[in-house]
Amino acid sequence: MGIASGNISYLRFFTAALPEGFEEPYCDLLASHKFNEIDPRSELEESVGWVEFGDAFDCNYSPDTLVSNSGHILLRLRIDKLKIPAVSLKAYVDQAARGRAAEAGRDKLTKREKDVLKLEVKNQLRMRSLPRMQLVEVVWNVSTGEVRVASTSKAIATTFVDKFEKTFSVQLNPVTLMTVLSLRGMSEADVTALSLVEEEHFHLVRHG
Amino acid sequence: MAGEMRGTFLGREFLTWLWFESERSGGTVNSEQFGAVRVDFGQRLSLQSTSGAREGSTVKAEAPGETEEARSALRTGKQVTTARLFVATADREFWLSIDADTFTFSGVKLPSVLGGKDDNKVDERLLLLDELEGVVDELYMIFIKLRADPQAWPDIREGIHQWVLAQPTA
Incomplete structure (x- = not known):
């Protein structure tokens, strides 16, 4: 269930424009932050890293295929937890x-x-024990900078934002009721003017 | 942060306006980019008080917007916090739930895609998501422009007020 198939629940973020020729360096960054299995002999309880969109056990991105036909970088964030209750x-x-x-x-x-x-x-x-595995689909539109994360969990969002920002050294901003206005072309002056708008109580007669 | 708090009430007002607008215009809202967009409130509707009491109501029905329970909640000052929507353009039909406070989409059901290979299928679904976001964001922009217009808003606000006080016709 998610971006690849079924119903989708997701969060929206956006980044600044991607730099020219990002493909090769981004592949290197993904390799540097790829998922590493938890060694059960260690004390590590959680491991977080990138895997391929279609393979939870590999992270071999190539500059030629990093961006899909629709102009997205398709990733999956793998989060493994090995913790004895x-x-x-x-x-x-x-x-x-x-x-x-x-x-x-x-x-x-x-x-x-x-x-x-x-x-x-x-x-x-x-x-x-087997680690508990979570795979979170992530798609990054390289034209608009929009990033979609197929989860609405706050905990996963926090983990994702941290990993994404560390991997690519970019700032992720959430798409909210206010930020979407600028993204859809509203001027900063008009967005700021909205701060003067007072909350409505539709069941009451308006005074003044 | 203060701006995001303001956004919270704008989201609730948006969904309440959308409910009013879709009912007033027989289920369609006109959009510049997508033409007539059909919007139906279906399956589940949650409302919460705008006062400090934070009392909530959740209505589950085929057409929850037409129920006396939902309309009664409006009359007592509640506004929409989450809604399950059927959204249709001339070519596509979608289902989604919108959280008014966070503008988060969940349970999004996309139209069936043709793509054979998995990669093509994902690409096609992403284009459909782009379209859905485009439609919903544009509906929100239409509301925001009306909401910020001191000439247009008072009449719309009065229309919503009268609609809130009226009994449901269904």
Whole structure:
């Protein structure tokens, strides 16, 4: 579901005009910020990076094909999270602690022993777990500078804006009820004049 | 930031005006770029009080704009916060939900596309999205120009006021 197929829910942003000859440097920037798998042996809980629009496991953009026939750069932002839920971790640690204490002929482990065990169990669970993967479609119109992100989640929007701005060193501005006016050709003076407009209460008789 | 707060009420007024305008003109709004645009309020309509109370109403019906519940909400001072719209130009039909406060589009249903290869299909859908945004943005621009026009707005405002107080005809 999204830009490629199905119903679409999305946020709109815009950037300044793209520089001349952006294709090659942008491919390099995408490669520098491509998605990297989380190593379950590490402590990393989240990884965010770019993948190809049609392949969640690759990020090989070429200057010749970076821009689609309709004049868009098509990207997907991959967000992986490998985090053991606290409830699961506690249950597995308690179970292991009971076994370890029984082996030692004791009722329970010391706090220090349990802390060490918790790390062991967490690492074991990470090795057995698959990261939770989110793929967010992103399309960037190279003529207008409009960027569409196929999500309305504030958390995803924050992650996306951060990654996009870091990757391309450009500022992303949201399309809002006010900014869309300038984008659609209204003069700054007319947009500013709107600040004098008072809120209407249509059910009430207007006075003055 | 203050400007964005102002934008919030303009979005609610826009959707309320659009409801009024589409009902007044038999479901069509004239646009310079796209000609007669059909706009129907369908499936779901949410309204919220403009006072500090922030009381809300959500109406789910085939034509929620025609229900007494929705019209009653208008009479008590509520304005549209989210609307599910059917929008049709001469060539295309779309469905979308608009959030009045953020101007965010969700649940956008595009017309079927012909593209065979996936890349072509995506390109075609992006062109359709361009068209939909063009239509909705133009409707919003029409409203904003009327809203900022001290000659035109008082009569429109009075028309909306009378419409709000009137009983639904359906």
